[in-house]
Amino acid sequence: MVNFKYFAQEIPLEDFHLEGSAIVSGMNKKEAIEFSHKVIGGLEKEGISSVNFYDLIKYSKNFIEDNSVRKRYIVLNQYLLSTYKRKIKKPFFIFIGGTSGAGKDTLSSDLQYYLGIDRILLTDLLRENSRTEMIKKYGSVDKVPKKYSALFDASYRVNEKGFDLQLEFVKKDVKKHLIEQAEREYRSWVHPFYILQGFLVVPGIDDEVKKGNKILAIVNPDKDHLFSRIQARWEREMGPMNDKNEKERTDQAKRAISIKNYIEDLGVRSDCLVINTDSRIQVLHLFGEYLINKLEKLLKKEGIKIIDHNKA
Numbered sequence: 568m569v570n571f572k573y574f575a576q577e578i579p580l581e582d583f584h585l586e587g588s589a590i591v592s593g594m595n596k597k598e599a600i601e602f603s604h605k606v607i608g609g610l611e612k613e614g615i616s617s618v619n620f621y622d623l624i625k626y627s628k629n630f631i632e633d634n635s636v637r638k639r640y641i642v643l644n645q646y647l648l649s650t651y652k653r654k655i656k657k658p659f660f661i662f663i664g665g666t667s668g669a670g671k672d673t674l675s676s677d678l679q680y681y682l683g684i685d686r687i688l689l690t691d692l693l694r695e696n697s698r699t700e701m702i703k704k705y706g707s708v709d710k711v712p713k714k715y716s717a718l719f720d721a722s723y724r725v726n727e728k729g730f731d732l733q734l735e736f737v738k739k740d741v742k743k744h745l746i747e748q749a750e751r752e753y754r755s756w757v758h759p760f761y762i763l764q765g766f767l768v769v770p771g772i773d774d775e776v777k778k779g780n781k782i783l784a785i786v787n788p789d790k791d792h793l794f795s796r797i798q799a800r801w802e803r804e805m806g807p808m809n810d811k812n813e814k815e816r817t818d819q820a821k822r823a824i825s826i827k828n829y830i831e832d833l834g835v836r837s838d839c840l841v842i843n844t845d846s847r848i849q850v851l852h853l854f855g856e857y858l859i860n861k862l863e864k865l866l867k868k869e870g871i872k873i874i875d876h877n878k879a
Contacts, residue, residue, distance in 0.1 A: 569610045572619040574651065580607055580618070585627065587681035588643050591855040593636040595848060605630045620648045629878045638876040639859045646862040647682075649871055650759045656869070657780045658749040660761050661858070664768030664834075665786035666827040667722040668796040670850060674786055675764045677851050686758045688745050690737050690765025690772075694718070696744075697736035722766040723797065723819045727829050730767070737767045742775045769830055770837035779868060782861050784854055785834040785841045790824045792845045797823055 570577040585606060586599035594602065606627045610618060618626065624644045631637040649655050661678070665671045678684050698719060705711045708719060717729030718736060725733065741763065749761045763772070773783050788796070797820045802808065808816055834841040840857045842850050866873055 569607055569615060570617045571623065572617060577617060580610070580623075584681070584683075585623075587683070588647070589631070589636075589640055590848075591678070591681050591851060592639040592643055592859065593633065593852050593855065594631075602627075602630055620644070620651070624648070625874055625879070628874070628876065634876070637878075639856065641874050641876050642859050642863045642866065643855075645871070645873060646866060647759050649866065649869070650757050653757060654869060654871055655865070657777070658753045658761050659759065659862075659865070660745070660749070660763065660773065660776050660781040662768045662773050662781065662783040663762060663764040663786065664766070664772075664783070664830060666793070666830055667766060667823050668793055668800060669786040669788055669827065670796075670847070671764050671766075671768075671786050673847060674784075674850055674854060675762055677847070678760070678762065678854075681851075682760065684758075684760045684762060686749070686752075686760065687762040687764060690763065690767040693737040693740045693744060693765075694733055694767065696740055697733075722826075723823050725826065726822060727826070730826055730829065734767050734769065734772065738772050738774075741772055746775050769833045770839050771833075779861075779865055782858055783837075783839040784857065785830055785839060786850060787827065787831050787834070787841050787843050788845045789843070790827065793824060793827060794820050 569580040571580040571583045573583065581603075585603040586594075586596075589599040589602050590596060606623075609630065610626065624641060628637050628641055631640055646655070650659075661684075663671050663674055675687055679687060701711050701715060701718060702708060711719070715732070717725060717732045720729050720733075745761065745763050749758070752758060768783065769785070770783060773781050798808065798816065805812075831841060840854065842853050844850055844853065863873065
């Protein structure tokens with residue numbers, strides 16, 4: 568068995584899930600599992616019983632055939648290593664947006680699983696905070712002024728005007744509940760990434776974060792796939808479509824697609840990543856490529872020499 572020196576402890580290398588960063592870097596699941604087995608097998612064959620993170624990166628890179636994937640794998644892991652060694656001075660923020668049913672939850676959960684990210688905040692929670700404060704201010708939902716009524720609309724019911732209203736309220740809480748909290752935590756304990764994910768994540772919501780320490784991505788499947796996903800979700804949550812609810816659900820789906828187009832337009836007009844695919848693994852790979860490109864620039868900015876990506 569090979570042990571991995573992780574912080575002040577050693578754990579079995581197989582528990583480190585070496586394949587996670589490989590998948591985010593561009594491998595498929597089968598390739599990543601085979602890669603992990605080859606790395607562990609190679610270390611065992613050479614009689615190496617314990618390895619630190621830096622040496623693991625240098626050793627394992629030699630089992631990756633694709634040059635681009637190898638380079639991304641090195642950069643991603645070296646960023647993780649640099650954060651654990653406190654060489655990265657500020658937390659890194661990931662913002663993930665898209666309309667209802669676009670695949671935001673799926674991408675966030677994949678990142679959580681493959682990279683061990685445990686700091687994920689939902690805009691739904693920030694929106695709920697705003698609703699609660701509004702009710703406290705006016706006494707009840709019925710007494711809230713009509714100009715604020717769209718704040719209480721569900722994401723699949725809201726129009727563009729209502730979307731902007733909800734965004735206005737949520738944006739006020741991003742600094743307090745995400746950025747300031749992350750900066751406080753970062754002084755004593757390192758979390759490589761902080762995620763804000765939700766329907767209301769669009770360019771501008773990230774204004775309080777410096778440009779080098781963030782990325783914003785919009786998940787944007789085509790309208791046919793989105794329509795199918797929305798219908799499937801409603802069938803799971805509210806039962807099958809019938810003559811009584813068909814028109815209402817169709818209208819709600821159309822509003823969701825309208826918001827999808829609105830969010831897409833906001834993304835295209837900014838420098839954020841807009842992911843136009845319906846494949847789960849392709850979404851992860853496109854996001855991973857974009858993320859790792861930012862991390863490479865950040866490492867260079869901090870004066871951290873990146874391991875040579877060529878095979879030894």
